[in-house]
Amino acid sequence: MARLNLLEETRFEKLPVSVYADEHIASKAVAARIASLIKRKQAAGEQAVLGLATGATPIEVYAELIRLHKEEGLSFQNVITFNLDEYYPMQPDAVQSYVRFMDENLFNHIDIKRENIHVPDGTLKKEAIADYCLAYEQQITEVGGLDLQVLGIGRTGHIGFNEPGSAPNSGTRLVTLDDLTRRDASRDFGGKENVPTKAITMGIGTIFKAREIILMAWSKKKAPIIKKAVEGEISGNVPATYLQLSDNVEFILDTEAASELTRFDIPWLVKDCIWDEQLIKKAVIWLSSEVDKPILKLTDEDYNNHGMAQLVTEKGPAYNINIQVFNKLQHSITGWPGGKPNSDDSQRPERAEPAKKRSLIFSPHPDDDVISMGGTFIRLVDQGHDVHVAYQTSGNTAVWDTDVLRYMEFAIDFDKSIGKDTKELTAIYEKMRVFLEKKQPNEIDLPEIRNVKAFIRKSEAIAGARYAGLQDENIHFMALPFYETGKTVKNPVTEKDVQLTMELLQQIKPHQIFAAGDFADPHGTHIVCFRIIIEALTRLRKTEEWTKDCWLWMYRGAWLEFETHEIEMAVPLSPQEVQRKRNAIFQHQSQKDRPVFPGDDEREFWVRAQERNHETAVNYHNLGMANYEAMEAFVRWKFDEKNTL
Known part of the structure; x- marks a missing residue:
């Protein structure tokens, strides 16, 4: 019976989804699965071939793998890794490079053999990329294919850097990045204009060949795209929806990333609910929007036709529910955010006293x-x-750096106007100009610049x-x-x-x-x-x-x-x-x-x-x-x- 209930709750979901209380617990669970795979392969005298991702999502997974290595003796001697992607062009020692990311967040802290690490090369000449990508695919094939592919998801629905429009059978290749993807990366590069427009990425077809695929997502920010990927129709506009075709995939989410899935967001459509005051309020507001009626005009029929028969049966009739929610909303409105003095505050959001807060x-x-x-x-x-x-x-x-120079020029001119010696201020200004002319994206400003x-x-x-x-x-x-x-x-x-x-x-x-x-x-x-x-x-x-x-x-x-x-x-x-x-x-x-x-x-x-x-x-x-x-x-x-x- 429990299994049937779960199937009913998840009937809008087109692939397996596991939801954890937070990203810390989820990350440890994923790391434990990776560690288990590595140990099984070690026991059989085999290599474990991992497909790895970058970005904020897998950082705690890698931290837990490092802990398992240092504290519990997990060895990576038999592990071969292939990273999903790399910006192009990109030097491996650049702050934003995925080579550097992987070294700092995993490889430098474990006993993996350097020759077993593979990250797409962002330094190639453009004419060499096609052959390089074919060779990357061949390397994966020669070691027996990917045992486990770890994925994140971008807000465009990209997996790896397979942006909207990517084909489900695509292989490793050079791609053009979506504008939203570049905006999301802008903070790492000190502005969108500094984000590369292209990247080398494994293809969706490459990812599909993995014997096990785990896609992870944390935070409310990812909730809208997770809903599309899990419950939406398969579409090239959301590449992650292609994962619905795989028998080997699992989405691992925290509660925030899962929050817009039907079973959490609109639970009355998939199960009987415990109707507390807050859930009633949410459901009635949702119903009002669905049928395009003010709350006080909702009918029993509206409730019954939109999955809310249980609510109207338990708490109805509809008009009583409508009045309750309408009054709750009405009482939330106040022109007195500090409380209205000398008034009955039992139905107001803030207290009347003290009158002056x-x-x-x-x-x-x-x-x-x-x-x-x-x-x-x-x-x-x-x-x-x-x-x-x-x-x-x-x-x-x-x-903006230009504002710094403008304000410094103002200060120098003002000091001059009152006869003050500007030699020291001018020297600082010139030091700033020299630095800013050579400043690299996301380079830390001089202390004087930060102060200004x-x-x-x-x-x-x-x-x-x-x-x-x-x-x-x-x-x-x-x-x-x-x-x-x-x-x-x-x-x-x-x-x-x-x-x-x-x-x-x-x-x-x-x-x-x-x-x-x-x-x-x-x-x-x-x-x-x-x-x-x-x-x-x-x-x-x-x-x-x-x-x-x-x-x-x-x-x-x-x-x-x-x-x-x-x-x-x-x-x-x-x-x-x-x-x-x-x-x-x-x-x-x-x-x-x-x-x-x-x-x-x-x-x-x-x-x-x-x-x-x-x-x-x-x-x-x-x-x-x-x-x-x-x-x-x-x-x-x-x-x-x-x-x-």
Whole structure:
């Protein structure tokens, strides 16, 4: 019976999928399977032939294999490896090369024979590539083929660098990279313009010949493409869907990457559910969208025809459910994000008392505050709360080099205008110019350049916070040490990061905290900064009484928005307030027009924020709520419940 239930739950899935609680557990499971294969082959006196991938996804797998080698004696003497791909052109010692990646993350730490390592050669002359690719295929064949192929997946659906349009029988070859793939790699190369346009990759046909294929994916960022690959129709537009044709494949996912699969996202379509308040809210909002009706117009028939008969049977009739969800949504809307004084707050998102709250806005980068919650920021100040903003990092990697020289030239000219000696400043300026003329992509800036970039962003943050109405003494710059590497890859969080955060919290003793809740990128600055806040508050909650009355609200908006069913506080903005928010964002001139790290959204930050806030308001209106110009959305983090990152 359990097997039948599982088959019913997974009936939309066209290949085997295993879901783990997080990427750490999943990575150890994959490493254990690789180790088991190696040991079986060793016992039989045979070679284990592995197809390996690069990128962030397999890093913890390789770390666990290194641990197994060093601590448990796992030997790689009988292992032969073939890597999936390499950028072209690419020198093997370049920071971005996959030769270097594999050495640093695996090969340099185990006892594999160097002659058994194969990574596509990114240094070849173009006319030599075709013959090289044929020879690469022949080498795989000569050692008996791949026993196990490890894959990641790109957001285009590519496996290896087999981009949309790749043929299912394709072999190793030179390919042109999709624009989205190059955008995703831009941070490693210091800008998309520095990412190679081509790569050498094993083909889909080559991958298919492996006796076992494991595709791994972690994080919410991969969820949309995982849904297409697992549940979508086979199509050259999503090369990973070809894996549905294999009898030897398994997708290994964490819960976030699996979150858009039907059994997790829309479970009522595949199984009976335990209908708690949050699931009812999600299901009714989904149904409203499916049938294009406001919530209060949904009928029993709508429920029955869309897989929700169980809900209407257990909790119905439909109108009672509709009223319950409608009221829940209606009560999430408030023009008083700090609480409305002298009012009944039993149905409001925030407490009425104290009437004047100490509000602390944590901003991971120097512009997240106004981009993500600028309207609410201004509203809190206008309504008389004691608002503080804390910029957790300097953001000094996200300023154009040309801006540095421009600001230095301004400083020199100003000193000259007041008769000040500019010899020392001019010498630093010339040193900067020489460095920047020869600077390589992603090369670490000189300390003086990093300082100027930090000063630029600091001055913009001050201007934005002042525009929102803050006094200078309420603007705090934390410069958390984990960020100050000068590189896009940051240091691990240390005790110093937590202590600095605890000290600020103890100084302000806020009644409410606002923090960035964008967790799509598990290695991004936002989630790192949020974890520091949680650790600091967790420690303080053990000894300091004020923390028991401190609420933590998560905001989004710079990169994505909360789903409507998740929103617990929606702050409506008038057209005039939207304009004020836009003006606050405009204070961040270094991020305007074309920021250094735009992500996969080509719109300017103010445009993204404005359109996402408008979309949230439209979603509420379509569900039957009032028609606002825009809305900023928040979700409360509840320490007394199980919250996971």
